[in-house]
Each structure stands twice: as C-alpha cells, then as structure tokens.
Amino acid sequence: MEVLRNKAQDLLAQGQAQIVIGYEAGTGGIRRPSFARTAADTARLVWDADCISNLAGYLTRPEIKRMGKTAIVANASTLRALLQLTAERQLAEDAVLALAVAEDGTVTELATAQAVTDHVAALPDALSAADREQMNLLASMSREERWVYWEKELQRCIKCYACRSSCPMCYCGTCTMDCNKPQWVPVPSHALGNLEYHTVRAMHLAGRCVECGECGRACPVGIPIHLLTCFAEESVHQQFGQKAGASAKLDYALGTFRPDDKESFIR
Template sequence: MVDLIKKAKELIETSAVKVVIGYEEGTGNKTRALFVEKTEDADRLIFDSRCVQNLAAYITKKEIKDKGKMAIAATLPVMRSIIQLASEFQVNDSNLLVLGITPESKLVEFANLVEVETFVHQYQIEIDARNKEMLDKLEKMTQPERWKFWIDELAPCFKCYACRAACPMCYCSRCTVDFNQPQWIPVASTELGNLEWHLMRAIHLTGRCIDCDACYNACPLSIPINLLTKKMLLDAKEHFGGYQPALKGDHLMSTYKPDDKENFIQ
C-alpha cells in the first residue's frame, strides 16, 4: 500500500508521531503487526485481505503507549474499536492518529476522532451469513441441547486467554479472573470454570464488542466464542435499538430507559 508507506514515512520524518502501527508480511502466509519507528521500516508495511488482526489491541498496551503518539492503520473494525476505546477514555486525539483503510482498501486521513466516528457511522455492523446461520441453529435447539453444545465446545478451552489478549476491549490491567479475593472464576480449566469465564467475558463485552472476531481468530482451538458476543450484539439491537460505538453518549449497559421492555419479571 504505497499511500500508507508514504504517509507513515512522512509522519515519522516530521516526528508527528513516534510509531506507526500497521501490518507486515508474516510467516506461513500470515500477516502480522508492524511497529514503524524508523522511516526505513515503513517499506515493510502491507495491506491486503489477510490483514484481519485487530490492531487496536495494541493502542492500550503499555509498551506501545510509552513510545509516544501513535498512528494506526485502521480498517473498519479497528476504527470502531478505537471509537469505543475513546468513549471509554482509553485513547484521544492527542495520543492517536487514525489512518483509515476503507472497505475498498483506500487510505483515508482523519484529522480527529470525530471524523473517524462520522466515517464509521456510514456502515452498520452486520453479522456474516455463516455465523448468522450458526446463531439460528442454536436458537432452534432445546435448552438441554444448547447446554450440551456449549459444554462440549468449551471443554477444550485451556484458558490461555488468547481471546482476552487479542480483544481491544479487554484492556483491564487486572481482569476479573486475575482477582483471587474472592476467586470468582477458578484458575484451573474445568468444565464449569470455562463456561463461567466465557459467560463473564461475553457479558463484560455486551454493548462494547464491535464484532471484529479477534477473539475467535486468536483462539488456538478455534472455539466459536464469538457467537456469544454476536448474540449479545443482536439482542442489544433488538431490545435497545441499534448499536454503534459513539464518542459521546451513554454506554449501553451502564444506562437504562424507564420503559425498557422485558417479559420475564413478575
């Protein structure tokens, strides 16, 4: 991506930013994150359809933040993550410059996060057909069937926490599972403990997850944990009206409407 390389070089040269986060060619036909701090490294930047890792996971990482102002090559999911992170006061215009990559693989420059937000809001978060089908299949199952499905699916989880590490929204310096007073979720990988962990993860991401699938892509065992957050996303849409990350405004799960509808409270 010539435009991106040129822009990265310019930003580093003029010291507008200290580091540009983008993708480079990896091993095994994979791409991976590249941190450009010297202009000559910018030539390694690439962008193509394989670049799916959500780079926003790096912008809250201490080692990267400590470098100074960052620029980030951001696809639509990355931009959504950034807006959500900004709304949670994790990034702002003074420490982050977004180099947007449109769904048509065009570089767009944004002066500030408000412009990013405007851009992002042109697109709806859509759940792809394959996952939609899976969700439908699960909905149609009976309760014991669903229980069996999830216990079986989550049984292999060995709690490497790659899902958490890859998720831009999981930036807490101390996760609930790292607390031991009380120990909410067992440290060891157990049938119920695994379910508890993924339930907790899904609920903490409700109204925050922007459906980038980073957790699923990171899972070394390909457990479909993204179905949980997708389900939450769809439900949030159904109950509380569409969901788009926004710089200002209430967070879905930390607000309420006096007329929120439900049908199960006696």
C-alpha cells in the same frame, strides 16, 4: 501499498506520529501486526483483504502509549474498537490518527473521532457471512441443543486467555479472573471453570463488543468464542437500540440509568 508506506514514512518524518501500527507479512504469508517507528520499518507494511485482525488492542498498551502519538492502519474492526475505547475513556478523543485504506490503495487520514464515526457509518456490518450463518444456526436451536453445543466447545478451552488478551475491550489492569479474594471464578480449565469464565467474559462484553471476531480467531483450539460475545452484543442492540463501536460518545447500556427506561423496576 506504496501510498500507505509513503504516508507512514511522512507521518514519522514530520513528527505527526512516533509509531505507525499496521500489518506485515508473517509466517506462511499470513498478516500480523506490525510496528513502524523508522522509515525503514515502513517498508514492511502491507495492506490487503487478509488484514482482518483488530489492531486497536495495542492502543491502550502502556508500552505503545509511551512512544508518543500513534497512527494506526485501520480496518472496520479497528475503527469501531477505536471509537468504543474512546467512548469508554480509555483513549482521549482524537488521540490516535487512523489511516483508512480504500480498495484502490488510497489512504484517508481520520484525525478526529467525528471523522472516524462518519467513516464507520458507511461501512458494512461487522460480522462475516459465515459467522452470521452460525449465529442464525445457534438461534434456531433449542436451549438444550445450544447447551450441548457450548458444553462440547467449551470443554476444549485450556484457559490460555488468548481470547481475553487479544480483545481490544479487555483492557482492565486486573481482570476479575485474576482476583482471588474471593476467587470468583475457578482458575482450572475444567467444565465449571471454563463455563464461568466464558459466561462472565460474554457478559462483560455485552454492549461493548465491536463484533470483530478477534477472540475467536485468537483461540488456539478453535472455539468460535466470538459467537458468545456477538450474541451478547446483539441482545443489547435489540433491547437498547445502540451498538458498540458506532460512536465515540456512547453510554454503557447496562450501566446507565435513564428516567425513561422501559423497565419499571429501575425507574
């Protein structure tokens, strides 16, 4: 922890970063995002196995960008999202200094997209064992059973958009959900409104989701909503052989034309 705090302090003191995004202790000891802009702020930074949330969503926020060069304490999810945001040209390559903290507390500076890519390649799969088990369970269900499962889960949705707001890939200035000319998706959180919202969200994240599970953790009513986007992502992986968050140079699978596409209709 001390190594991390000292590193953050040095970066701020030497002007290599104007803000360090990391984690601090929150309510009841949980870990939450933290923003250090002064030496004193760095004393709040913590790092341990509970620092699981994906912080990359802050990188595209105008309030943060205005502050200058950003350093970010990055777990695997944050690193993957950082690469994906770079691939989607939301962040300039090498715009962010990632700080990867090892189990022994040592901090590695990842200053380039290449460095992040190499680092991520050595990390284990994103999905937790529990989520993998749940994904497998859903895959083993019949279509009817899956429908019943999601119908029951999605009826709990209150359309607070916590899933959208906490997803690093949901950076659009104006979301389709907020467009009303025409009103593509019903606003109320009734059965149809919820189903359409989450279907559209999953489709928009197919090929872009870094499987961090942030949307599922964000959901105040406990819908495992990340399983939908993870499923969409993994379908793209199976079909097109590429994974979001693996590289800073990645074409969007569902929006890229290739002369050698395996489908004849597009050639």
